[in-house]
Amino acid sequence: MTIKEIEQEIIDEFEIFGEDWEGKYGHLIDLGRSLPKIKEEYKTENRIIKGCQSKVWLHSEVKDGKIVYTADSDAIITKGMVALMIRVLSGQKADDIVSAELDFINKIGLKEHLSPTRANGLVSMIKQMKLDALALSRSTNYEPPTKN
Amino acid sequence: MFDINIIRKDFPILSKTINGKPLIYFDNGATTQKPKAVIDALVKYYSEQNANIHRGVHTLSREATILFEEARKNVAKFIGASEEELIFTAGTTDGINIVASGLNLPGGSEIIVTEMEHHSNILPWQLWCERNNGKLKFIPLNKDGTLQVEKLNELITPNTKVLAITHVSNTLGIINPVKELVKTAKEKGLIVLIDGAQSVPHMKVNVQELGADFFVFSGHKVYAPTGVGVLWMNKNWISKLQLVKAGGGTIKTVSFEKTEYADGTLRFEPGTPNIEGVIGLAAAIHYVNAIGIESISNHEHTLLEHATKQLNEIKEVEIYGNTKNKAGVISFNVKGAHPFDVGTLLDKYGIAVRTGHHCTQPLMSCLHIPGTVRASFAMYNTLEEVDQFIEALKKSIKMLS
Numbered sequence: 001m002t003i004k005e006i007e008q009e010i011i012d013e014f015e016i017f018g019e020d021w022e023g024k025y026g027h028l029i030d031l032g033r034s035l036p037k038i039k040e041e042y043k044t045e046n047r048i049i050k051g052c053q054s055k056v057w058l059h060s061e062v063k064d065g066k067i068v069y070t071a072d073s074d075a076i077i078t079k080g081m082v083a084l085m086i087r088v089l090s091g092q093k094a095d096d097i098v099s100a101e102l103d104f105i106n107k108i109g110l111k112e113h114l115s116p117t118r119a120n121g122l123v124s125m126i127k128q129m130k131l132d133a134l135a136l137s138r139s140t141n142y143e144p145p146t147k148n
Numbered sequence: 149m150f151d152i153n154i155i156r157k158d159f160p161i162l163s164k165t166i167n168g169k170p171l172i173y174f175d176n177g178a179t180t181q182k183p184k185a186v187i188d189a190l191v192k193y194y195s196e197q198n199a200n201i202h203r204g205v206h207t208l209s210r211e212a213t214i215l216f217e218e219a220r221k222n223v224a225k226f227i228g229a230s231e232e233e234l235i236f237t238a239g240t241t242d243g244i245n246i247v248a249s250g251l252n253l254p255g256g257s258e259i260i261v262t263e264m265e266h267h268s269n270i271l272p273w274q275l276w277c278e279r280n281n282g283k284l285k286f287i288p289l290n291k292d293g294t295l296q297v298e299k300l301n302e303l304i305t306p307n308t309k310v311l312a313i314t315h316v317s318n319t320l321g322i323i324n325p326v327k328e329l330v331k332t333a334k335e336k337g338l339i340v341l342i343d344g345a346q347s348v349p350h351m352k353v354n355v356q357e358l359g360a361d362f363f364v365f366s367g368h369k370v371y372a373p374t375g376v377g378v379l380w381m382n383k384n385w386i387s388k389l390q391l392v393k394a395g396g397g398t399i400k401t402v403s404f405e406k407t408e409y410a411d412g413t414l415r416f417e418p419g420t421p422n423i424e425g426v427i428g429l430a431a432a433i434h435y436v437n438a439i440g441i442e443s444i445s446n447h448e449h450t451l452l453e454h455a456t457k458q459l460n461e462i463k464e465v466e467i468y469g470n471t472k473n474k475a476g477v478i479s480f481n482v483k484g485a486h487p488f489d490v491g492t493l494l495d496k497y498g499i500a501v502r503t504g505h506h507c508t509q510p511l512m513s514c515l516h517i518p519g520t521v522r523a524s525f526a527m528y529n530t531l532e533e534v535d536q537f538i539e540a541l542k543k544s545i546k547m548l549s
Contacts, residue, residue, distance in 0.1 A: 021167070021496050022496075022547065029548065053488045053503065054488040077492050078486075078488065078489075
């Protein structure tokens with residue numbers, strides 16, 4: 001699936017909650033719980049994303065020419081958002097990740113988390129994921145997949 | 149007469165809704181809301197009274213100067229000081245920086261602060277120490293968050309020159325025994341600064357009785373606008389403290405070779421001051437005086453007790469600094485939940501609390517926690533709001549468990 005297709009899937013999934021924020025956040029918390037955890041050895045200081053009130057560890061690697069992310073957070077709502085970002089971006093091509101607009105966040109009614117005062121670092125998280133994708137795709141042994 | 153319904157009507161923002169729910173504002177430790185009297189004073193100033201002060205001979209300037217200096221008198225009176233000892237600053241942080249940079253301490257001096265200080269009362273001293281080969285020492289805390297007062301004596305050496313302590317902990321709400329600490333420090337000849345940012349809004353403060361050399365606080369935490377604060381100094385310091393900022397309005401005569409500075413407080417207020425802020429601060433103090441700081445203090449104490457009692461009944465909640473002598477601040481965590489999660493959900497219920505380290509990272513590392521959820525009260529908060537907060541917290545805990 002493309003990034004856009006996954007975004008749409010998430011929008012549809014959140015639509016059933018309508019204006020019910022408790023349902024929405026309950027779902028986000030559940031997503032956070034289901035997040036496959038990052039390997040313990042990757043929970044290092046240099047993998048912490050700066051600018052988050054809660055801690056977020058992000059590990060990025062290349063598998064079969066695609067960027068694969070694993071991550072964790074010490075806050076469950078943040079973890080839910082991490083889970084959403086991983087679902088959308090992990091396993092995609094670096095170029096697509098870098099150019100992704102990710103407007104699904106707005107559409108599922110979580111745009112408050114994009115505000116700079118929240119300091120939860122969703123903005124920092126997205127930036128780091130894109131930077132990692134760019135850095136990995138520029139490294140010498142990266143070969144973009146020939147077909148999607 | 150303390151009438152909560154009348155008071156609430158004086159604060160326009162309290163009729164706002166957040167996420168469709170009436171705003172419950174429990175982030176007063178960060179900044180308080182402003183009464184209409186303060187907002188009106190600002191509008192009136194710019195509509196009818198605006199002129200630069202201490203300069204012009206024209207009527208408007210004269211009147212604005214009178215307003216400004218009247219404000220100094222009234223603010224000074226509010227903290228039991230004389231206006232000759234009261235300097236307007238940009239806020240608490242500004243005041244501490246002016247003192248830390250102006251004391252002219254000998255290189256290698258030691259400065260004592262506490263483990264519960266706000267970063268604002270650590271960093272200016274730390275910076276001085278870095279530049280002057282000084283040493284910063286910390287009075288440790290007991291398990292309940294109170295200061296190990298007796299440790300002060302042990303920390304003092306012949307090189308110790310300054311004690312800088314917070315009157316009330318911004319994170320825990322604990323009221324420190326500052327009189328006792330000042331006494332010990334003074335016996336050893338130390339210079340003492342008290343950070344009153346969190347005490348002035350909540351209790352009667354008399355700087356003469358406290359006996360320190362310097363006392364600082366911010367306007368915006370006591371219902372005044374942002375960007376204005378107070379540095380009180382014992383009158384001996386007015387001529388002694390070195391200037392860190394120089395400029396217009398601080399002088400007697402200036403030539404290309406030499407400047408003769410003005411006497412008194414004006415030499416610490418270079419440039420056009422924050423006139424509107426000072427006028428707003430005077431209006432805020434006037435408002436607080438009309439309600440009565442003791443009544444405010446009692447009311448906040450009732451809220452604190454009510455909140456503490458109910459929080460203690462929730463088994464997942466742990467309160468930090470759960471001691472008797474506290475101002476209207478309560479800091480806690482929900483076991484197994486990050487403070488960010490709790491704060492995010494409370495916000496969805498329309499409740500504004502602060503989460504995080506509250507600019508007290510050393511304190512957080514002492515308590516071995518990443519942060520807390522902090523509810524801090526003001527005169528306009530109600531018992532019903534506390535009940536709604538507890539209800540919302542219980543629902544949040546359910547969602548998070």
